[in-house]
Each structure stands twice: as C-alpha cells, then as structure tokens.
Amino acid sequence: MARVLMKGNEAIAEAAIAAGCRFFFGYPITPQSEVPEYFSIRMPEVGGTFVQAESEVAAVNMLYGAAGTGVRAMTSSSSPGFSLKQEGISYIACAEIPAVVVNIMRGGPGLGSIQASQADYFQATKGGGHGDYRLLVYAPASIQEACDLMATAFDRSQKYRCVSMILGDGMLGQMMEPVEIKPVEVKQYDNSWATVGWADKSRPRAVVNSLYITHEELGAVNKRLQAKYKEIAANEVMVEEFNMDQPEFVIVAFGTVARIAKNAVAKLKEQGINVGLIRPITVWPFPYCSLEKAAAMNSVKGFLTVEVSAGQLVEDVRLGVNGKKPVELHNTLGSVYPTPDEIVESILALKGRK
Amino acid sequence: MANTKYDILVGNYGSGKTEIALNFALDGAAQGKKTVLVDLDIVNPYFRSSAKRLLLEEAGIMVIASEFANTGIDLPLVSAETARIFTGEFDYAVIDVGGDPVGATALGRYKIELGKIADRLNTNFVLNASRPQTIDLPAVRKMLELIEARGRVKMNWLINNTNLANESSPENLLTGQRLVEEVSRELDIPVRYITGRADILEKFRELTGAEFKGELRPIVMRMRPGWQDY
CATH class of the missing domain: 3.40.50.920 (Rossmann fold)
Structure with missing residues (x-):
C-alpha cells in the first residue's frame, strides 16, 4: 500500500484489520470515536464484524466472548469509557484470552475533558482493574509506529494469551500523518484452549472461566499468570x-x-x-x-x-x-x-x- | 452594501480545508477586505480553524464559532451568530465546514440563505488524493455527491490540495492533479486552485511544463504542530 495521509484513529483501525482483526466491539467517546466509525465502514468490506454496543461494559464483554473463540478481536475507548471496561479486562486477563484494547487518553479525572492527556499511565501500567494482572502496553509516538505496534500487539497477545494495549493520547488519535499500512504475516498459535465446539471430543473440553472455587486452584492460576508476566517482562521491553x-x-x-x-x-x-x-x-x-x-x-x-x-x-x-x-x-x-x-x-x- | 463574497470549503477529513480557510481569510484581510471566518465544524474536536482565533483577530478578521469549540467538551453546535454573514456587513466571508458528509450537514441549514446569494458564492470541494477516502474517481464522486446532498449545495469549484503533510512533494501533487482533472471532466466542475507550499508549487510548474488546469495558489501551513517533524 502506498503512503497515504491518515488520522491516527483511522490508521489504528486499518492496521488492526491488516493484523487480522475481524471483530470490533465499541462505543463512541471523543477523542477515539473515529476508531469505531472507521471499523463500521471497513469491517463489512473485509468480512468482519462491527458491533456498536450499548455501553463500554457490554463492548468489553462482547470482546471477552468473541476472543474466547480464538479470533482476533479488539475494543477501543477513551479514558472514562476505558475505566468502565476495567472489570472485563481483568476477567479476560484471568481467563488468559488473547485480546487487544486501545485507550486514546483524554483529560481526567471524572468526565475531565475531550482534550488530550497522559493521565491514564497508572491505570495502564499498574493494573487498572482488580487483581494481580498486567497488560502488555505499547505507547506509540507517531501514527506509523501505532500501526506497526498494532501488528505486534495482536501477535504478542496470541503468543502469551494476554491482553495487549495500545496507549495513545487524543493528540495521536486526532492528528494526521503520512503512513504506510504494511502487510502483516499473521502467525497462528496453538488455540486448543479456544471455545469452538467439542463435537469430535478429540481434545480436552475448552472452558473460558475466571472463577476458581478453591484456594489451590486460584493460587495455581495466579502463579501461572505471574510466570507469564515475568516472561513478558524479560522478552518484550521496547525502548x-x-x-x-x-x-x-x-x-x-x-x-x-x-x-x-x-x-x-x-x-x-x-x-x-x-x-x-x-x-x-x-x-x-x-x-x-x-x-x-x-x-x-x-x-x-x-x-x-x-x-x-x-x-x-x-x-x-x-x-x-x-x-x-x-x-x-x-x-x-x-x-x-x-x-x-x-x-x-x-x-x-x-x-x-x- | 450587501455584496459580500463567500467562499465555502468542504471535503473529506484531512483534505486541508482548514489550512485553506485560514489562508483565504488572511489573504482577504490583507487586501483590506472586512473579513469573517466561520468555523462551522460540528465534527472535529481538535485542529479547527477557530483554534487560530488570536492570529485571525490580530489580522482584523472576525471569527464565528461555537462557544464550546476548542474546549473540554464535544458538542456539535453551530453559533447563531453565523447568520451575521448574511447581513451585508462583511466584504468577504470564509466558511470552513466540517469534514465528510456528516460535517457538511451543518451547511444544509443555510440552504435558503445561500440560495439568495448564489451569484456571489464560491463552493469549493477540497481534494487531497493522498487520503484513502478520496484516492480515485469513484471514491471522490461518492464523497462529493454525498457532501452536496447533506450540505444541500452544489459544488462550483474543485481545489487540488493533495499533500502528505511533511512528506508533500511535487510528484504527489501531480498525482492529485491527474485525479482532480479527471473529476473535473467527469463531473463538469472546473478546477479553481492548486494549493500547496510555494516551493512545491514552483517545482510542480516545472514538472508539468505549466500544462495544468487551475491556478497555482501558494498557502502557508499553520495548523500542524512543528514538533510533528520529529
């Protein structure tokens, strides 16, 4: 694809499609509304699915469900809307479902402002929702880098079965820059964990779950998660x-x-x-x-x-x-x-x- | 008294309407015209012409915009004061319309008023062929016709403003020129201007051997933050 002039939000959506994303669930909020708007036009053209959910909470749970089948799926929002998604993100992290989330930050706290900000840094890097989990968080400085990192974000979420995040600000979402949406070689990882039916009984039953009834089970899950985050910390630092x-x-x-x-x-x-x-x-x-x-x-x-x-x-x-x-x-x-x-x-x- | 000239700028997001609107208004004021600029954008929260209010007002230009433009809230408002542009108190009015058909919707509200001043009205469709939404004839036709429908106004000019921000080049502009001339033939709308940085326009003239439709009009870029060069 030749170099074109794109708005950050549009380019993020197009780059997600290039990275194999075929399911988007979202809800409009300035300054990220062009992300769902763009997907609403492009997803039908590439055989994908766009759903404008009734709320951010609904959108993130739709993401949980879709991504639980192993498909590449994402949601996006901006600060207050992103806060609403935190419970769902914690569930997805616990269930070890690969998913990508985008936060185009605006002013806060509260409803704050539609103008750009970086004040969701703690939320992005120190947990955000409840429990001991981490997001793999990419913070692009240009629209081209946002596009390139989108491919990385999808790949690593599949590789580690974790939630990857693109953390931009309203400036990045709203500005225009020349960009090339590069073709992405979509690597397939083992997805025997995905809930895609159990008709042939050829593998153990796949279950998407984030509830553990015994101390031992929850302890084991947390140990596994922490080992995974340790591996990510060792391998995925970019600077x-x-x-x-x-x-x-x-x-x-x-x-x-x-x-x-x-x-x-x-x-x-x-x-x-x-x-x-x-x-x-x-x-x-x-x-x-x-x-x-x-x-x-x-x-x-x-x-x-x-x-x-x-x-x-x-x-x-x-x-x-x-x-x-x-x-x-x-x-x-x-x-x-x-x-x-x-x-x-x-x-x-x-x-x-x- | 009532012989105000009007320039309306419409087009795809990122076509460059706002840069051109600022240039039109500042050039008009520099020629001694009593000028008004209307920021009619009901879509874009950032990078709108009224963000340059101080610069415009220093040049003696009146700026009409939603009082919530460039603030912390996103309300699709049109200032009631926009009606002043039809009172005859200005020599020159530049109307910077929001991008895409959705942005043009705000213009539709002025169909009756614009109908009365049709002989003094320039409606300009700004084309940037580097934008994916206006990259070829079918895409431009769709964009232009939807903008006409939503804005309830017919285009009488095309402006070739093809650019890639800091990567703009005469070759890039020439790609846009081929498209804008094709659109011009197909839709029977004349090319008015070819806009861009003065040095790029000069090289474009050499590249084309001065064989092109429309007039070269250098513009100064004011909207893009300088730090984007890094």
Whole structure:
C-alpha cells in the first residue's frame, strides 16, 4: 500500500484489520470515536464484524466472548469509557484470552475533558482493574509506529494469551500523518484452549472461566499468570534511546510528549548542551534497565521526566534510577501540552543548579 | 452594501480545508477586505480553524464559532451568530465546514440563505488524493455527491490540495492533479486552485511544463504542530 495521509484513529483501525482483526466491539467517546466509525465502514468490506454496543461494559464483554473463540478481536475507548471496561479486562486477563484494547487518553479525572492527556499511565501500567494482572502496553509516538505496534500487539497477545494495549493520547488519535499500512504475516498459535465446539471430543473440553472455587486452584492460576508476566517482562521491553552518547541530562517521556521533547533535545544541542532521551515504547514492561544504565553513566547529572499528568511516569523513572542521580519532573495539567521551549527552560534550570 | 463574497470549503477529513480557510481569510484581510471566518465544524474536536482565533483577530478578521469549540467538551453546535454573514456587513466571508458528509450537514441549514446569494458564492470541494477516502474517481464522486446532498449545495469549484503533510512533494501533487482533472471532466466542475507550499508549487510548474488546469495558489501551513517533524 502506498503512503497515504491518515488520522491516527483511522490508521489504528486499518492496521488492526491488516493484523487480522475481524471483530470490533465499541462505543463512541471523543477523542477515539473515529476508531469505531472507521471499523463500521471497513469491517463489512473485509468480512468482519462491527458491533456498536450499548455501553463500554457490554463492548468489553462482547470482546471477552468473541476472543474466547480464538479470533482476533479488539475494543477501543477513551479514558472514562476505558475505566468502565476495567472489570472485563481483568476477567479476560484471568481467563488468559488473547485480546487487544486501545485507550486514546483524554483529560481526567471524572468526565475531565475531550482534550488530550497522559493521565491514564497508572491505570495502564499498574493494573487498572482488580487483581494481580498486567497488560502488555505499547505507547506509540507517531501514527506509523501505532500501526506497526498494532501488528505486534495482536501477535504478542496470541503468543502469551494476554491482553495487549495500545496507549495513545487524543493528540495521536486526532492528528494526521503520512503512513504506510504494511502487510502483516499473521502467525497462528496453538488455540486448543479456544471455545469452538467439542463435537469430535478429540481434545480436552475448552472452558473460558475466571472463577476458581478453591484456594489451590486460584493460587495455581495466579502463579501461572505471574510466570507469564515475568516472561513478558524479560522478552518484550521496547525502548528508544535517543542521543545517549555521554549526555549531561536525560529526558524521559513517552508517546507524543517524547516527540515534543526531541525538539527540545535538538534546541539544546544548538546551545551546546548534550541531552539524551529515553522513550519507553512499552510502558509495561517498563525499560528499567535503560534507566539503570543511564544512571550509571558518569556524564549524566540528572533526569527530567516530562509528562502530561501529575507525576505518574516519574515513579517508574525513580525506580529505574534507584536514587543514583536526581530525578526531576516537568509536568503539565489540564490537558495543556508542553512546548519544546518550556522543556529547554527546565533543563537550563537543572544545569544552573549547584 | 450587501455584496459580500463567500467562499465555502468542504471535503473529506484531512483534505486541508482548514489550512485553506485560514489562508483565504488572511489573504482577504490583507487586501483590506472586512473579513469573517466561520468555523462551522460540528465534527472535529481538535485542529479547527477557530483554534487560530488570536492570529485571525490580530489580522482584523472576525471569527464565528461555537462557544464550546476548542474546549473540554464535544458538542456539535453551530453559533447563531453565523447568520451575521448574511447581513451585508462583511466584504468577504470564509466558511470552513466540517469534514465528510456528516460535517457538511451543518451547511444544509443555510440552504435558503445561500440560495439568495448564489451569484456571489464560491463552493469549493477540497481534494487531497493522498487520503484513502478520496484516492480515485469513484471514491471522490461518492464523497462529493454525498457532501452536496447533506450540505444541500452544489459544488462550483474543485481545489487540488493533495499533500502528505511533511512528506508533500511535487510528484504527489501531480498525482492529485491527474485525479482532480479527471473529476473535473467527469463531473463538469472546473478546477479553481492548486494549493500547496510555494516551493512545491514552483517545482510542480516545472514538472508539468505549466500544462495544468487551475491556478497555482501558494498557502502557508499553520495548523500542524512543528514538533510533528520529529
């Protein structure tokens, strides 16, 4: 497919179709409504199914049911709507059903605002719903990366039988960029667990379930889940390390904010100040090792976390740096996005400090 | 008194209506025309022309938009003040309509008013051939006819604004030109402008040997955040 100009939300939907997704269940909410809108047009064209559910809760449970048959299925929403899906996501995680979810973040808490935000970081990376489970969370910084990661998200959800998430902000959903939707080789994994009928009795009965009556059973399920998350954490970390050759300071940011920060890095370079950028592409598992490595560099005097939330990403940065260097926060609230110049100012302030 | 000229811009999401609307309005004001820009978008929550209100007002342009445009809520509202563009107090009115047929629906409400000023009205269909929804003749025809139906207005101009944002090129524009001229022949709507960055238009002129329909009109891009280059 030639390069075309697409809105983030449209491209996310088209990339999901390219990755083999044929079932979408959703409910409109700004700024992600173009995702269901686009699927409603495209799914019938590719023999897929689009359902506008009566609510987010219904949509996520439709996803649970469809994905339980082993097909590639997804749902999407934005912050308040995504909160509504949490119970269902916890069930899907416990039942070890592969599924993909998309959150195009807007301002919060509460109904908040339709304007973009990054304040669902904790929700995405630290659980969200109840119980000990994790999502494999990808945080793209461009529309092309969102498309490419969509293929990865579907593949890994099937591979690990886990829930993968694309975590974007309203900026990513609403902006337009040139993009190429690349063909995806859809790899088939064992799906003997899927509930697709039991007529020939050739395998054990497949059951989709998240209720365990005995301590022993629930304990075993949790142990299995934790082992799986450990494996994911060991194998699936993705990170971009930008301008990390002996930097004086290191900025940490994800998604669109990391792109704003890259402009600041370039501007600082013009002033003769060498600043690196660590951009987590997976925010869970978090690239703690990149932070640890940077903290051990002699040239690095400190870290600056840039985020459009009250200080969420910075907690993971502090865990990675582990007290070896100062970690400062440059954040904005109320869906206001930082400018490159404001980030430059923060770095200059750090530099001026004794 | 009542001889206001009108430019209505419609098209697919991402066709570039808003950039063109800003350029039309600012050029009009620069020529000393008393100018008004109406942000009639009832669909798009972000990146709307009224987001540039300060810039426009500094140039002496009146901006009419939903009072909730660019705020934290998403309400499909049209400002009642839009009716002022028909009172004759302006020399030039630019109407930036929301994308796709759904966006054009807001325009349909002004069918009677627009009918009365038809001789001073330019209705422009903005085409970006790099958008998947308007990539060939059948797709453009469907888009244009649905916009005409929902907007209750006939198109009298085509604008070739084919671009790939920061990856725009004269070749890309030429691909769009072939399509816009095909649409022009098939639907009998003339090509008015070929829009784009001045340097791209100059190379386009060389590439085509000045053999093309429509007038080259350079535009300045103001909507795209600079950090998107990274």
